[in-house]
Amino acid sequence: MESIQQTFQKMKNSKSILGHFERLKEDVLSDKWVNEFITANPELPESELDRNISRLFEFRNERKNCSICMSLQSCPNMMKGYQPELYVERQQVQIRYNVCQKKLKADESKRQHSLIKSLFIPKEILAATFDQLDQDNRSRIVAIAKAVEFATTTTPGETGKGLYLHGKFGVGKTYIMGAIANELAERNISTMLVYTPDFFRELKSGIHDGSYNVKLDLVKKVPVLILDDLGAETMSSWVRDDILGVILQHRMLEKLPTLYTSNYDFDELEEHLAYSQKGGIEQLKSKRIMERIRHFAEPVFIEGENRRGM
Structure with a gap:
């Protein structure tokens, strides 16, 4: 999986930075989970979304991993067993990671076995x-x-x-x-x-x-x-x-x-x-x-x- 840092580095080395940014923005904003977040927070200005394309990109990729995850052991996310969530704080887009159901189940099983x-x-x-x-x-x-x-x-x-x-x-x-x-x-x-x-x-x-x-x-x-x-x-x-x-x-x-x-x-x-x-x-x-x-x-x-x- 390509990180947002690698993507932006490629953009900096390109002559059409703005074009890359717009395509990336379009790709990220078309994601269904990002769309759900935007719909739930209509007060967010477009400028705030623009400033947080990298954060939205991170959310989109990690959330996509969760949608196809087969097991906790095979989780490809940066934080294994954690699912990203977008939220708004002081009119700013934020991201946090919550324990996923698979990890909750595994932790509960481990606790019981203890x-x-x-x-x-x-x-x-x-x-x-x-x-x-x-x-x-x-x-x-x-x-x-x-x-x-x-x-x-x-x-x-x-x-x-x-x-x-x-x-x-x-x-x-x-x-x-x-x-x-x-x-x-x-x-x-x-x-x-x-x-x-x-x-x-x-x-x-x-x-x-x-x-x-x-x-x-x-x-x-x-x-x-x-x-x-x-x-x-x-x-x-x-x-x-x-x-x-x-x-x-x-x-x-x-x-x-x-x-x-x-x-x-x-x-x-x-x-x-x-x-x-x-x-x-x-x-x-x-x-x-x-x-x-x-x-x-x-x-x-x-x-x-x-x-x-x-």
């Missing part, structure tokens, strides 16, 4: 929406309905009730949780998705680098926490009592919803939590953890084929 924090969760999960979920069996229909109800009605701090999605490996439990997180972002509710086995390992390493308390507090206090694949971790008394127990106790007291995915049902998870590598079988401690999970999370079973292999 509300979703994740630890060790695949990117495709973070992009999940309810519209994309297959409803190919009754259990999935029920699970999706429960997920939609939670995502559209929960109020962290007022109700601590969550969901416990369980079923075989690969039936889509985590993907449903991703859809919940995105719906909550629409409501400006911050969510953290955590792949539990890796997070527990991360916390263990945090003892040595000094980040343990910071990471633990982050998970304890986030408005909505999703613990993915609970039960896949190697259980120890420390993980169960000093990590999981501490997280769930705080969230219970603050009425912050916690959601879970697991291959285990409640009874199987209780058995898993009872066994630790060094402590043997500790059923009482396992029951304490399960009491917090059972009371504050509704179990929802999902059946079906392994979707990851499809």
Whole structure:
């Protein structure tokens, strides 16, 4: 695109400057958007328009770019994502740039995604929406309905009730949780998705680098926490009592919803939590953890084929 400065430079080097100017003026004033501006401001004298042909030229070219723009990424304007607007101030023609709809939408999407924090969760999960979920069996229909109800009605701090999605490996439990997180972002509710086995390992390493308390507090206090694949971790008394127990106790007291995915049902998870590598079988401690999970999370079973292999 030729700039107005380049155009006027050519005019200066020409013997027919006036002719070039008149042709440029005619071209600019015939533009439909410039015409709309002139029609809306009939009090502007022609001399003011003449003085601002360069400004009108800039507006015409940038506005033309906007009319054929396909995406924010391909925007050719000087200020990517901004649309020009002509206005009158003190009887003088002025131009300003406003954020275009594509940039507004992109900025809103970025803001919403900033509300979703994740630890060790695949990117495709973070992009999940309810519209994309297959409803190919009754259990999935029920699970999706429960997920939609939670995502559209929960109020962290007022109700601590969550969901416990369980079923075989690969039936889509985590993907449903991703859809919940995105719906909550629409409501400006911050969510953290955590792949539990890796997070527990991360916390263990945090003892040595000094980040343990910071990471633990982050998970304890986030408005909505999703613990993915609970039960896949190697259980120890420390993980169960000093990590999981501490997280769930705080969230219970603050009425912050916690959601879970697991291959285990409640009874199987209780058995898993009872066994630790060094402590043997500790059923009482396992029951304490399960009491917090059972009371504050509704179990929802999902059946079906392994979707990851499809």
